[in-house]
Amino acid sequence: MFSKTCEYAIKACIYIASQSLVQKRVGIKDIAQAIESPEAFTGKIMQVLSKNHIVDSVKGPHGGFEIPESAMKEKKLAEVVRAMDGDDIFKSCGLGLKECSGANPCPLHRQFAKIRADITKLLETTTLFDVATGLADGLTFLKR
Amino acid sequence: MFSKTCEYAIKACIYIASQSLVQKRVGIKDIAQAIESPEAFTGKIMQVLSKNHIVDSVKGPHGGFEIPESAMKEKKLAEVVRAMDGDDIFKSCGLGLKECSGANPCPLHRQFAKIRADITKLLETTTLFDVATGLADGLTFLKR
DNA sequence: TCAATAAAAGATAAAAAAGTCTTTTATTGT
DNA sequence: ACAATAAAAGACTTTTTTATCTTTTATTGA
Numbered sequence: 026m027f028s029k030t031c032e033y034a035i036k037a038c039i040y041i042a043s044q045s046l047v048q049k050r051v052g053i054k055d056i057a058q059a060i061e062s063p064e065a066f067t068g069k070i071m072q073v074l075s076k077n078h079i080v081d082s083v084k085g086p087h088g089g090f091e092i093p094e095s096a097m098k099e100k101k102l103a104e105v106v107r108a109m110d111g112d113d114i115f116k117s118c119g120l121g122l123k124e125c126s127g128a129n130p131c132p133l134h135r136q137f138a139k140i141r142a143d144i145t146k147l148l149e150t151t152t153l154f155d156v157a158t159g160l161a162d163g164l165t166f167l168k169r
Numbered sequence: 170m171f172s173k174t175c176e177y178a179i180k181a182c183i184y185i186a187s188q189s190l191v192q193k194r195v196g197i198k199d200i201a202q203a204i205e206s207p208e209a210f211t212g213k214i215m216q217v218l219s220k221n222h223i224v225d226s227v228k229g230p231h232g233g234f235e236i237p238e239s240a241m242k243e244k245k246l247a248e249v250v251r252a253m254d255g256d257d258i259f260k261s262c263g264l265g266l267k268e269c270s271g272a273n274p275c276p277l278h279r280q281f282a283k284i285r286a287d288i289t290k291l292l293e294t295t296t297l298f299d300v301a302t303g304l305a306d307g308l309t310f311l312k313r
Numbered sequence: 314t315c316a317a318t319a320a321a322a323g324a325t326a327a328a329a330a331a332g333t334c335t336t337t338t339a340t341t342g343t
Numbered sequence: 344a345c346a347a348t349a350a351a352a353g354a355c356t357t358t359t360t361t362a363t364c365t366t367t368t369a370t371t372g373a
Contacts (some may be wrong), residue, residue: 026170026258029361032265034204039276052319066362085370086318096247105316114170121176132183132300132309136291143287147280165276169268173331196349210332216351229340230348 031109034070036060036167038105041080042097042157043089050089060167070109077108097157103148115145175253178214180204180311182249185224185234186241186301194233214253221252241301247292259289275313 027035040059044051053071057064071090075082079100080090092100106114118125119137127134159165171179184203188195197215201208215234217227223244224234236244250258262269263281271278303309 026263029265036264054215054319061256063362065364068320069322069362074256082320083370084318084320086372088319088370090320103361119176120180120311121173122310122313130308130309130313131311132303133291133295134309136295139330140284140291147277147284151277151280152293154277159276164275165278166266167264169266169273195325198349207332208333211350212350219350225339226350228338228348230342232340232349234350239360 026114027106028110030066031106033060033062033067034074034109035105036072037067038074038092038100038153039151039156039160040167042092042153043160045091045094045097046157046161047109050083050091051111056090072136073108074105077104079108081103091152094154097153100153101149102151102153102156103145105153106148115148116142134149145156170258171250172254174210174214175250177204177206177211178218178253179246181211182218182223182236182244182301183258183304184311186236186297187236187304189238189241190301190305194227194231194235196233197311200234217252218249221248223249223252236297238298241297243271244297245293245302245305246295246297247289249297250292259285259292 037056037060040056041051051059053064053068056062056071057067060067062070071080071082074080075090079091082088082090093152103115119133119140120130120131120133122131125131125134130139156165160167172246181200181204183202185195195203197208198205200206200215201211204211206214215224215226218224219234224236225240226232226234227301245257262275263277266273268276269275269278275281300309302310
């Protein structure tokens with residue numbers, strides 16, 4: 026569904042958001058630990074998220090990453106996915122046709138269109154705030 | 170969604186099925202051409218499909234691959250997907266948690282469960298016959 | 314100002330997926 | 344029996360993804 030990179034990115038954002046809810050800025054070590062990801066690789070991912078203005082990054086002592094509450098209420102999961110995996114999951118044909126459309130449909134065009142629409146709706150309507158609260162409340166998890 | 174290998178496999182099966190509908194056995198060159206896949210790689214994929222009894226293979230002159238009409242009415246797309254990609258798409262957590270469940274849910278557990286169920290239903294109920302007819306009738310395509 | 318901290322940037326490395334090439338085996342028709 | 348055909352099997356190569364290691368830059372507080 027998503028690349029490993031994208032999975033880590035989504036989990037990292039949710040973790041950072043949940044910590045930002047209690048005014049805590051978190052470092053890479055922290056994140057890697059919270060989402061069970063390789064530390065150095067997580068650093069690379071954070072660079073992309075930071076460049077795409079999905080998270081705020083602060084260098085130096087007491088630095089780390091954060092997402093202001095106002096921002097996390099705006100940011101949709103779709104933005105994270107687009108930053109990491111592009112918009113393949115939103116657009117591309119399930120069987121890999123380059124020009125799959127109503128005029129040139131693959132044998133599963135209509136069926137996949139429905140599924141893609143559901144995925145798109147989920148990712149375009151869910152905000153980081155929406156998912157961060159469940160984590161903060163101990164109702165959901167990012168490990169195991 | 171699917172690996173490239175799996176996409177080729179699905180398309181190959183649909184093409185073979187559609188040709189079997191008119192009593193035509195098809196060779197690897199034929200298939201590769203019909204689905205725009207690399208020929209040698211397609212050969213490798215056919216080996217897997219053959220070993221998994223999804224297609225019948227015949228060696229020697231006039232040999233090739235076929236799927237008897239009775240068989241294609243039984244074979245679900247899910248069997249092809251399982252042979253190539255395993256059952257990750259049917260089972261595994263969208264965020265990559267190893268033990269994602271009602272008791273230890275990832276933040277998107279319920280939402281993904283719904284989408285996975287839809288995908289599973291589609292793949293488990295659609296037979297090769299179902300999709301081969303549309304191709305044979307020129308209503309759907311495997312290229313472009 | 315300087316040592317410590319933490320992310321950014323850059324260069325590699327390892328693993329997995331995608332793809333190719335060569336040799337072998339099975340089948341067919343002459 | 345044997346030449347031709349076509350898939351199976353095995354050994355490789357290339358590309359992409361995942362992951363690591365090192366150096367640089369920015370920030371802080373003593």
